[in-house]
Amino acid sequence: MADTRPNVLLVLTDQERYDCTAPDGPPVGTPALDRLSSEGVRFERAYTPISICTSARASLLTGLYPHNHGMLNNCHGDDAVQANLPDELATFSEALAEAGYALTYTGKWHVGRDQVPGDFGFSYLGGSDKHHDDIDAEFKRYREELGVPRDVSLEEAIYTAGEGGTLVAATTPVPLEATRAYFLAERTLEALDRHADTTPFFHRTDFLGPHHPYVVPEPYASMYDPEEIDPPESYAETFAGKPVVHEQYVAYRGVDDFGWETWAEVLAKYWGFVSMIDDQIDRILEGLEERGLAGETMVVHTADHGDFVGNHRQFNKGPLMYEDTYQIPLQVRWPGVTEPGTVRDDPVSLVDLAPTFLEVADASIREDVDGRSLRPLLEGGSPADWPEAVFAEYHGDEFGLYSQRMVRTAQYKFVYNGPDRNELYDLEADPAELQNLIDHPDYAAVREDLAGRLTAWMDETDDPNSTWVPPTLRG
Numbered sequence: 297m298a299d300t301r302p303n304v305l306l307v308l309t310d311q312e313r314y315d316c317t318a319p320d321g322p323p324v325g326t327p328a329l330d331r332l333s334s335e336g337v338r339f340e341r342a343y344t345p346i347s348i349c350t351s352a353r354a355s356l357l358t359g360l361y362p363h364n365h366g367m368l369n370n371c372h373g374d375d376a377v378q379a380n381l382p383d384e385l386a387t388f389s390e391a392l393a394e395a396g397y398a399l400t401y402t403g404k405w406h407v408g409r410d411q412v413p414g415d416f417g418f419s420y421l422g423g424s425d426k427h428h429d430d431i432d433a434e435f436k437r438y439r440e441e442l443g444v445p446r447d448v449s450l451e452e453a454i455y456t457a458g459e460g461g462t463l464v465a466a467t468t469p470v471p472l473e474a475t476r477a478y479f480l481a482e483r484t485l486e487a488l489d490r491h492a493d494t495t496p497f498f499h500r501t502d503f504l505g506p507h508h509p510y511v512v513p514e515p516y517a518s519m520y521d522p523e524e525i526d527p528p529e530s531y532a533e534t535f536a537g538k539p540v541v542h543e544q545y546v547a548y549r550g551v552d553d554f555g556w557e558t559w560a561e562v563l564a565k566y567w568g569f570v571s572m573i574d575d576q577i578d579r580i581l582e583g584l585e586e587r588g589l590a591g592e593t594m595v596v597h598t599a600d601h602g603d604f605v606g607n608h609r610q611f612n613k614g615p616l617m618y619e620d621t622y623q624i625p626l627q628v629r630w631p632g633v634t635e636p637g638t639v640r641d642d643p644v645s646l647v648d649l650a651p652t653f654l655e656v657a658d659a660s661i662r663e664d665v666d667g668r669s670l671r672p673l674l675e676g677g678s679p680a681d682w683p684e685a686v687f688a689e690y691h692g693d694e695f696g697l698y699s700q701r702m703v704r705t706a707q708y709k710f711v712y713n714g715p716d717r718n719e720l721y722d723l724e725a726d727p728a729e730l731q732n733l734i735d736h737p738d739y740a741a742v743r744e745d746l747a748g749r750l751t752a753w754m755d756e757t758d759d760p761n762s763t764w765v766p767p768t769l770r771g
Contacts (some may be wrong), residue, residue: 299396299496301657302630303593305584306500306649307577308356310349310404310507311613312599314342314623316570325519325571328578329627332597336629337638337674343686343704344601344646347613347621348693349428350376352600352646353407357387357416359650359665361689363759368691371409372428377691380408386662388650389498393417395659398494402483403502405429418500421483423476425504435479444474450511454562456550456611464551464611465510465565467517472572475513476504481576485583492587498653501580506569506603508612516568522560529728530620531556533608537732539716541615541698542608549611559606566605594630594656598646608729615690615698617711617719618729622688622702634674642673643686643704666757687753699761703750710746712765720746 315321317329318340345355346362354360354367358381362368365385368377381387393399394417401418406428413420422434439446448469455461472478484501491497535543546552554562577597584590602621604610613621626644628634647667654661655669672679690700699714709729711719720734720743733739747769754762 301397301496303491303496303589304397304498304653304656305580305593305595306498306653307580307595307597308353308403308500308502309573309597309599309625310502310504311601311603312506312570312573312625313602313605313620314625316567317625317627322525322567323520324567326574328574328581329597329625331578331581332595332627332629333637335636336595336627336634337640339626339628339644340639340641341643341686341706342598342624342626342645343622343643343688344599344624345688346690347601347617347688348690349406349600351691353405354381355647356600356649357381357389357407358385359388359647359667360385361647361666361687361757361759362691363689363761364664364666364757367407369693371407375692375696376409377697380411387416388653388659389413389417391654391659392498392657395657396496397657398491398497399499400487400490400497401500401502402487403480403500404504405431405502421487423480423483423502423504425476428504434483435476438479438482439470439474442471442474444470452517452561454558457553462550463509463511465508465562467565468511468513470513472513472516475572477573477576480504481579484580488580488583488587488589491589495589495592496657498657503573503576505573506566508603510562510565510569512565512568512572516572517565518568519571520564520567522557522564525560525563527556527559528607530607530618530730531559531609532728533730537717537734539615539713539719541716542610545614545616546609546611549614551609551611554606554609554611556606563605566603591631594628594633596626596628596649598626598649599624600646614693615700615713617688617690617700617702617709619723619727622704628670628674630674635676638676640673641706642678642682643684643706644670644673645686645688685749687750687757689759701750701754701759701761701765703746703753705746705749708742708746710743710750712750712769714765718769 401413402421403423422432450466453466651669688702701712751766
């Protein structure tokens with residue numbers, strides 16, 4: 297009997313903002329992802345469980361919140377709370393391999409310091425970078441074959457302040473074919489060839505962008521004119537009534553002297569990066585069509601988390617639970633199942649993908665998984681017991697530990713900040729999250745309701761902080 301289970305192609309972008317592919321977002325050219333949305337389902341309220349790379353990627357792999365898988369911050373630094381995923385944790389990839397799927401992987405990994413995709417059921421095809429993983433030299437050899445020199449002089453480079461400064465954005469003189477994004481698309485097409493006779497398959501492509509540094513070649517470097525980019529509403533941030541770390545983080549990241557003129561140049565490069573990756577995704581989607589695989593392949597695009605790029609005057613990410621870094625894009629095309637052009641406003645999370653992949657593959661889903669399968673939503677259903685809110689957490693980055701928890705409903709967001717004051721936002725009245733309403737008397741009932749929801753979630757998911765955080769939320 298023929299195996300009728302679908303192939304799955306997962307495309308993960310790194311620090312891609314939700315608004316870049318939203319219909320009412322900025323004027324960023326993303327025809328491939330727009331096509332994916334028009335031919336499948338686009339989720340308007342998809343969120344990452346944590347806005348930091350290793351932790352979010354571990355949640356994607358396991359379907360668990362960070363406090364349950366233990367990868368609380370990035371694994372490559374000396375301050376890593378945990379360097380690798382515990383061996384006893386189940387991952388969707390290992391379960392798919394046991395269920396008969398052929399698994400391949402190319403691109404960024406960044407889940408374990410000493411672990412690689414091959415430890416979790418994947419055949420790794422290359423494409424990592426030295427900073428995060430350094431687990432292969434394929435891209436280096438690829439560029440050498442193209443005759444591209446190892447070191448090139450960047451143009452229009454922008455750096456943060458401080459000793460050494462961090463490269464934020466620049467134009468590279470190398471041709472598009474010599475970029476890592478193009479290389480990863482090439483490796484993905486090779487994987488599709490490899491899977492021609494090995495269906496069902498699961499392939500994962502992890503682009504190393506649009507994470508900074510936003511370094512892109514022409515025509516993407518000048519695709520967007522900085523002079524035509526207006527500041528976002530959140531650029532009016534004054535930090536009044538906000539946790540102290542918000543303003544401190546601007547200086548910590550070295551962007552306190554960036555004016556809007558500089559940020560506009562940076563944002564133009566970021567958008568160019570998004571468009572460059574979108575063109576590579578288009579090559580992949582066309583590759584599926586050309587190989588006759590599109591009709592039997594579920595395609596999923598999402599991101600590990602977002603990026604500030606000047607919003608709230610911030611760079612990168614950190615202990616700030618704004619929509620900019622917690623709301624993520626999520627598009628799913630499943631021929632014969634998803635209704636083309638569907639838009640869902642159900643709150644969903646990155647932790648929901650693992651059980652989704654398992655159910656699609658007819659593999660068993662462990663009872664201790666924190667996420668739930670998106671299949672009923674993809675099929676057009678509306679489960680009566682679907683959650684009304686999403687939850688997230690944060691535990692710190694390079695500067696030290698900083699405990700946060702978040703609950704986000706359709707209208708409101710409540711953020712618990714362990715070392716500082718909490719936050720409450722009315723996103724209908726204040727979508728830019730400029731006014732912290734935590735002490736506003738008119739919102740006392742809202743604050744109490746959201747604090748109760750957060751407490752219940754911490755109890756239900758065995759959050760170790762559930763014994764001492766709830767008392768701080770009273771009153």
